[in-house]
Amino acid sequence: MRIAVLSGKGGTGKTLISVNLAAAAQTSIYVDCDVEEPNGHLFFKPEGVQDEETAINIPSVDEELCNGCRICVDFCNFNALAYINGKLKIFEEVCHSCGGCALFCPENALSEKDKFIGKVQKGVSDNVTVNTGILNIGEASGIPLIKKLLNENELAGGSPTFIDCPPGSACIVMESIKDADYCILVAEPTLFGVHNLNMVYELVKLFDKPHGVVLNKCLEGENPAEEFCLEKGIRILGRIPFDDELGILNSNAQIAVREKEKYRTMFSSLLQIVTEEVRHETVANP
Amino acid sequence: MKQLLILSGKGGTGKTTLAGAFIKLADARAYADCDVDAPNLHLIMDQSSEPKRTGYCGLPKAEIDTQLCVQCDLCRNYCRFDAIKNHHEYQVDGYACEGCGVCQAVCPVNAVSLKPAVDGELRLYSDGSRVFSTAQLKMGSGTSGMLVTEVKRQMRSVIVDGKLAVIDGSPGIGCPVIASISGVDMVLIVAEPSISGVSDMERIIKTAQTFQTKMAVCINKYDINPEKTQKIKLFCQGRGIPIVGRIPFDAEAVKAVNNGQAIVDLDCASGRAAREVYDQTIKILFNNIAL
Amino acid sequence: MRIAIPVDEKSIGASVCQSFGRAPYFLIYDTDSKESEFINNSAAASQGGAGIKTAQAVVDYRIGALLTPRCGENASEVINAANIKIYKTTDASAPDNINAFINGKLSLLDEIHRGFHNHGSK
Numbered sequence: 041m042r043i044a045v046l047s048g049k050g051g052t053g054k055t056l057i058s059v060n061l062a063a064a065a066q067t068s069i070y071v072d073c074d075v076e077e078p079n080g081h082l083f084f085k086p087e088g089v090q091d092e093e094t095a096i097n098i099p100s101v102d103e104e105l106c107n108g109c110r111i112c113v114d115f116c117n118f119n120a121l122a123y124i125n126g127k128l129k130i131f132e133e134v135c136h137s138c139g140g141c142a143l144f145c146p147e148n149a150l151s152e153k154d155k156f157i158g159k160v161q162k163g164v165s166d167n168v169t170v171n172t173g174i175l176n177i178g179e180a181s182g183i184p185l186i187k188k189l190l191n192e193n194e195l196a197g198g199s200p201t202f203i204d205c206p207p208g209s210a211c212i213v214m215e216s217i218k219d220a221d222y223c224i225l226v227a228e229p230t231l232f233g234v235h236n237l238n239m240v241y242e243l244v245k246l247f248d249k250p251h252g253v254v255l256n257k258c259l260e261g262e263n264p265a266e267e268f269c270l271e272k273g274i275r276i277l278g279r280i281p282f283d284d285e286l287g288i289l290n291s292n293a294q295i296a297v298r299e300k301e302k303y304r305t306m307f308s309s310l311l312q313i314v315t316e317e318v319r320h321e322t323v324a325n326p
Numbered sequence: 327m328k329q330l331l332i333l334s335g336k337g338g339t340g341k342t343t344l345a346g347a348f349i350k351l352a353d354a355r356a357y358a359d360c361d362v363d364a365p366n367l368h369l370i371m372d373q374s375s376e377p378k379r380t381g382y383c384g385l386p387k388a389e390i391d392t393q394l395c396v397q398c399d400l401c402r403n404y405c406r407f408d409a410i411k412n413h414h415e416y417q418v419d420g421y422a423c424e425g426c427g428v429c430q431a432v433c434p435v436n437a438v439s440l441k442p443a444v445d446g447e448l449r450l451y452s453d454g455s456r457v458f459s460t461a462q463l464k465m466g467s468g469t470s471g472m473l474v475t476e477v478k479r480q481m482r483s484v485i486v487d488g489k490l491a492v493i494d495g496s497p498g499i500g501c502p503v504i505a506s507i508s509g510v511d512m513v514l515i516v517a518e519p520s521i522s523g524v525s526d527m528e529r530i531i532k533t534a535q536t537f538q539t540k541m542a543v544c545i546n547k548y549d550i551n552p553e554k555t556q557k558i559k560l561f562c563q564g565r566g567i568p569i570v571g572r573i574p575f576d577a578e579a580v581k582a583v584n585n586g587q588a589i590v591d592l593d594c595a596s597g598r599a600a601r602e603v604y605d606q607t608i609k610i611l612f613n614n615i616a617l
Numbered sequence: 618m619r620i621a622i623p624v625d626e627k628s629i630g631a632s633v634c635q636s637f638g639r640a641p642y643f644l645i646y647d648t649d650s651k652e653s654e655f656i657n658n659s660a661a662a663s664q665g666g667a668g669i670k671t672a673q674a675v676v677d678y679r680i681g682a683l684l685t686p687r688c689g690e691n692a693s694e695v696i697n698a699a700n701i702k703i704y705k706t707t708d709a710s711a712p713d714n715i716n717a718f719i720n721g722k723l724s725l726l727d728e729i730h731r732g733f734h735n736h737g738s739k
Binding site: 048049050051052055076077079082083097115117118136137138139140143144175177178179180181182206207208209210211213214228229230231232235236239242243246247259264284287288290291292293 | 334335336337338339342363364366369370385386404406407421424425426427428431432440463465466467468470471496497498499500501504518519520521522523525526529532533536550551553554577580583584586
Binding site for chain 3: 113116117122
């Protein structure tokens with residue numbers, strides 16, 4: 041069972057919810073796909089951490105073999121190559137690793153080498169296996185890291201997997217929810233929250249993913265996000281009130297479920313609702 | 327005109343709310359929303375007119391002519407992005423395709439071509455004296471630094487009076503953020519006092535430092551965790567980054583946003599603090615010269 | 618010697634384009650023959666790496682100097698590899714900058730901005 045937690049807007053509580061759901065389960069896997077700003081590991085403080093560097097392929101030229109035909113320069117749609125003063129120059133950060141230049145070089149002067157873009161960190165925190173992707177600073181795209189995180193996570197014995205997604209609704213989010221069985225959309229009760237909820241709602245509809253909403257930071261009075269859900273007929277999975285105590289636990293990167301019984305009860309019942317939903321969806325659409 | 331970019335690393339720290347306040351306080355004539363993934367600034371800035379809309383084409387995408395395709399499987403084999411699918415017939419997954427052209431080049435029967443694809447929309451609000459540039463990336467599209475660059479270019483395309491342009495940035499540290507920093511005069515980072523907030527702030531500061539742009543930090547919702555607020559202060563002091571103010575958590579701010587207003591439109595604690603942040607930021611941006 | 622300047626339009630009095638990689642045209646001026654010609658910059662429409670491709674095109678034109686208001690990291694790397702000097706233009710028109718260059722009034726561009734990082738996607 042793979043459950044992706046997403047929200048169009050940052051800071052609505054994706055990490056709060058995915059971390060606490062993972063902690064509330066008997067055994068589970070938590071995967072942090074917000075590789076630009078991974079935060080889940082700050083909460084779990086996993087032990088026995090092992091790093092695995094993740095690389096992409098970039099071209100490398102053998103100047104002895106290069107005859108300056110420029111086929112690679114002309115081929116590259118990303119303009120990552122230039123041929124100047126009898127030498128091929130390669131701009132690594134512009135390269136998309138398509139492999140075309142090496143493939144089409146008639147002299148076999150181009151080969152590919154690894155360029156490290158970040159790492160996948162794996163560790164254990166009590167009942168939770170914690171997998172985190174961390175993008176190196178200055179790298180443009182975390183997609184290869186996310187692919188690696190989710191590919192490796194070939195579900196061990198059916199433990200539920202909680203995927204903490206990056207904010208937004210761009211390709212990086214899509215990559216994160218691609219193989220999810222269910223999507224939890226987290227929304228906060230503001231106009232911004234509703235606008236961005238609408239975006240991820242459109243995204244999960246586009247990819248035909250079963251989904252429900254958790255309303256976070258609920259205050260007294262009207263909740264535009266709730267109104268939106270009612271209007272669109274979106275299942276509301278739960279409401280988390282705005283609460284100073286939860287706020288302070290969260291800001292200190294403490295896992296509420298592990299600190300206070302009342303939060304364990306709250307997230308356990310949310311987990312149960314979500315599990316039911318997933319089961320229902322799998323029965324309805326096997 | 328000086329360009330001020332508001333960033334945060336972590337989402338939800340209050341970039342857009344603060345950008346809205348700055349625009350009001352400066353009576354800024356030029357502003358832009360570079361969070362093309364999840365633009366919000368337009369929700370709190372009143373626009374009297376309909377925007378000029380321009381389709382934004384990202385990278386072209388491959389298309390397979392199934393009439394010509396001989397199912398040789400070469401394209402699928404060579405595609406590094408797993409973008410070629412074979413369900414009964416060969417098709418390109420437009421979300422995965424990066425437009426590199428390898429499939430086109432390996433196809434023995436010329437069945438593959440690259441076609442322009444609309445990835446989003448640029449919106450330009452302008453009444454001659456004021457310009458607001460924003461965009462919306464299409465869902466599932468590549469997070470695009472190019473579109474961010476276009477948003478900034480679009481803002482500069484209308485010449486207006488005024489000394490300050492305010493740019494609302496996007497969360498993260500990747501391509502769109504890098505594109506948004508390029509060429510601005512100053513970056514204001516909105517930090518939140520939590521362990522996550524501090525971690526993200528450190529990453530965005532490292533990213534911004536490689537540009538050697540002027541930088542300052544303000545702390546939002548500083549009172550939710552005084553200990554972490556102190557940590558942010560120490561971190562910034564250690565690196566010579568000025569702290570231009572602290573804004574308290576304020577339920578009034580939520581009300582302002584939900585009414586489509588800036589926090590400085592209401593008489594509230596967060597609005598007053600935002601004024602202070604604004605004054606300090608402007609001093610640094612203009613080297614103490616009054617606006 | 619031939620010199621290149623990014624320009625906004627194909628006219629003799631053209632203004633200097635503020636972007637190097639995204640300039641629609643280049644004015645190529647030959648200081649010996651005093652002839653001008655305009656070339657289209659096909660790289661202006663590229664998704665990413667426009668500066669690199671533009672620089673390659675300018676270098677292939679066998680110029681001796683580039684006059685531009687700004688130049689990105691990648692483009693300057695290409696230009697420098699070709700041993701071509703980059704001079705900073707002033708706010709004036711393209712011909713005014715050419716005259717200033719001939720009279721030795723332009724200084725070398727010392728400020729290279731970091732790439733715009735125009736990855737089209739991902």
